[in-house]
Amino acid sequence: MNNVIKSLVAPLIAFGIFAFGLPSVQADEKANVEKKQTDLQEESPVHGASLPIKEIEVDKKKTEFALYDTKEKEEQSPSNVERTVHVEATAYTAHCDGCIGITKTGINLLENPNKKVIAVDPDVIPLGSEVYVEGYGRAIAGDIGSAIQGNRIDLYMKDHNDAIDYGRRQNVKVEIISS
CATH class of the missing domain: 2.40.40.10 (RlpA-like domain)
Known part of the structure; x- marks a missing residue:
């Protein structure tokens, strides 16, 4: 009888530790992902520059991302060339x-x-x-x-x-x- 109780209780204890520990792990993972997203939004390829943010809608959900202008606006070639x-x-x-x-x-x-x-x-x-x-x-x-x-x-x-x-x-x- 003692072995039967141990075999029933052991999985329940393991399940309880796993089930109650999982939300904590998930919360930690979510916090890490949010921190990484915040860090990425604050980074800029030019030191000290702020990036414009554009808001788009994806599956009825608003998402923000930084706009990188990879090509500078070039002056046009002049028409009065000697x-x-x-x-x-x-x-x-x-x-x-x-x-x-x-x-x-x-x-x-x-x-x-x-x-x-x-x-x-x-x-x-x-x-x-x-x-x-x-x-x-x-x-x-x-x-x-x-x-x-x-x-x-x-x-x-x-x-x-x-x-x-x-x-x-x-x-x-x-x-x-x-x-």
């Missing part, structure tokens, strides 16, 4: 050891970090020219560089990491608007 050249492009910054931040034409990049300036070979693109660089936009040919000879340009970027990430690009179209 001449077009294709170049090899690299990028530079004014924030490095040995950099003074003042271009050949006198533009102070430290005081004007949002200014779009390119370094050129003046024999190819005259200094002071207004240009449109594919993937960079309108800029001033305001600087030179010892390695910038022939069909090569160097794009100024205010952030060192952006300049590194730009790398070296071949066959970049540069439209000279005014020289």
